[in-house]
Amino acid sequence: MGEELCEALDLRSGRKVLDVAAGNGMVSLAAARRWCDVTSTDYVASLLERGRARAAAEGLSIEFKVADAEELPFADSSFDTVISTFGVMFTPNQDRAAAELLRVCKSGGQIGLTNWTPDGFIGQLFKTLGKYLPPPRPPDLQCSGVRARV
DSSP: OHHHHHHHHTOOTTOEEEETTOTTTHHHHHHHTTTOEEEEEESOHHHHHHHHHHHHHHTOOEEEEEOBTTBOOSOTTOEEEEEEESSGGGOSOHHHHHHHHHHHEEEEEEEEEEOOOTTSHHHHHHHHHHTTSOOOOOGGGEETTEEOOO
């Protein structure tokens, strides 16, 4: 998917690319192979470490940064292209995440996402699982392993 997304966006050398909720860096690596200036972000540091190891093995230069997709630590209009593959779709506040993608993308830039659709196989799987799994706790009740009493 990473290669296909980069191909669809026609990424070229010198483009400044941000991969949001990058996980192990699949799309980051594909963009770096096209000689883009890539920043790979995720809020899970151990996933970024896997991406860093993969980049080192291929001799690719990628900046890895722990970051929340809903509060990206970059200035407005910082990137030519903002991408995410099966990552940013899982943010709790999708409106906020979408606003952040738009904020950090330059005017006339590109935002490219790959997502599972509700009607596709994975979407239907999630729907089925949702019938049997408890709902997530509200974020304000989770704080460093301490639970508030309700």
